[in-house]
Amino acid sequence: MTDRHILITGGAGYIGSLLTSELLRLNYRVTVLDSLLFGGESLVPFLHHPNFHFVKADVTEPRAVKDAVKDNWQKPDSIIHLAAIVGFPACQAVGKQVAWKYNVDATKMVFGQASDLGVERFVFASTYSNYGLSENGKPVTEESPLNPQSLYAETKIASEEFLLSQKDASCAPLLFRFATLYGISPRTRFDLIVNQFVLEAFTKRELIIYQRGYSRSFVHIRDVARGVIMGLEAEQSKIRGQVFNLGTDNGNYSKDDIVRLVLKRMPQTIVEYKDLTFGGDMRDITVSFAKIKNVLGFDTTLDVDDGIRELLFALKTGIIQNPTDAHYRNAQFIVQ
Numbered sequence: 001m002t003d004r005h006i007l008i009t010g011g012a013g014y015i016g017s018l019l020t021s022e023l024l025r026l027n028y029r030v031t032v033l034d035s036l037l038f039g040g041e042s043l044v045p046f047l048h049h050p051n052f053h054f055v056k057a058d059v060t061e062p063r064a065v066k067d068a069v070k071d072n073w074q075k076p077d078s079i080i081h082l083a084a085i086v087g088f089p090a091c092q093a094v095g096k097q098v099a100w101k102y103n104v105d106a107t108k109m110v111f112g113q114a115s116d117l118g119v120e121r122f123v124f125a126s127t128y129s130n131y132g133l134s135e136n137g138k139p140v141t142e143e144s145p146l147n148p149q150s151l152y153a154e155t156k157i158a159s160e161e162f163l164l165s166q167k168d169a170s171c172a173p174l175l176f177r178f179a180t181l182y183g184i185s186p187r188t189r190f191d192l193i194v195n196q197f198v199l200e201a202f203t204k205r206e207l208i209i210y211q212r213g214y215s216r217s218f219v220h221i222r223d224v225a226r227g228v229i230m231g232l233e234a235e236q237s238k239i240r241g242q243v244f245n246l247g248t249d250n251g252n253y254s255k256d257d258i259v260r261l262v263l264k265r266m267p268q269t270i271v272e273y274k275d276l277t278f279g280g281d282m283r284d285i286t287v288s289f290a291k292i293k294n295v296l297g298f299d300t301t302l303d304v305d306d307g308i309r310e311l312l313f314a315l316k317t318g319i320i321q322n323p324t325d326a327h328y329r330n331a332q333f334i335v336q
Helices: 015-027 043-048 064-069 088-094 096-117 149-165 193-204 221-233 255-265 290-296 305-316
Strands: 005-009 029-034 053-056 078-081 123-127 174-178 178-184 206-211 213-219 242-246 251-256 270-274
Touching: 005 015, 005 064, 015 029, 015 043, 015 221, 029 043, 029 064, 029 206, 043 053, 064 096, 078 096, 078 221, 088 096, 088 149, 096 123, 096 149, 123 149, 123 221, 149 174, 174 221, 178 193, 178 221, 178 305, 193 206, 193 213, 193 255, 193 305, 206 255, 213 221, 213 255, 213 305, 221 242, 221 290, 242 290, 251 255
Parallel strands: 005 029, 005 078, 029 053, 078 123, 123 174, 174 242, 178 213, 206 270
Antiparallel strands: 213 251
16 A cells, blocks of 8 residues: 555546545555535535545634644645636636635645645646647647636636746646547536537437537546646656646547537437627637657557546436536536
8 A cells, every 4th residue: 555645626526526536446545625615415425434534624724634634643745635616617607806816825725735745746627728829720738828718717827827836846746638538437427518518418319519610629537637647747847847748649520520420429419500709718729648658658548539428427427416516516507
């Protein structure tokens, strides 16, 4: 059994709950710090695990992390900072002041506490939304200019800039820019493109598609968990102050590609296309994932079709019984 102790902020969420499961399976000790904005049912299976500890707290509290670990094992070896107001619609809904408090100020506070505690590395969840639109249509790399199209991306870029300014601190920052996630986790979200397409095709037998020709990059949530753990276990010299796009070159799809994959599994679905122009998340982008493959040896094991099949299985069997419930969404409206 490893003595390594990982603290996850936002550990009850879509990524955090699956990551908790995987880390426990690998014999890590895991402390989850979460305010339970979307409930804590995702953590129920872990409550009796001897390596699991839960603390209900809000990351905007100045001593949240320090208080979470003062009576619990030793200090964390690493902190995975997932807690945030995630996604452009959710950030728009709460407004700039609140989004900045939870996504930027909280990151600075959690990192400061990590440094004070002597934590070795700080893993930060960022997003490929930061790139916005790719210039000249070429795949964006970690060196490409950032061109945020939403408040959400602005907050993530501000946090990244702070963490990269701390790359020589005792606590080594590691930044992942996630592609758009899909797939099942203990707290599944249905306000992400692939998951929402499957849900709507299954429940309504129809899809309404906006921004038809736009390309995005997609990655299965289980591969994201694997990638984050590879970052935890990599030599510190490989990850200190580094940014990695997390996904796969094979995960770059247009919306039409995704629709075709959904129709392959649910051919009776009616598809309708609508134009929509608005000030928001107008990403049209292809992403390069060469760096994470070359430096960490990461590649994905699952594709969008795997995700669609598992989502359909969960819906058809009733494993997820009320998929339209607000519990499964960070925001009520997303642009497809």
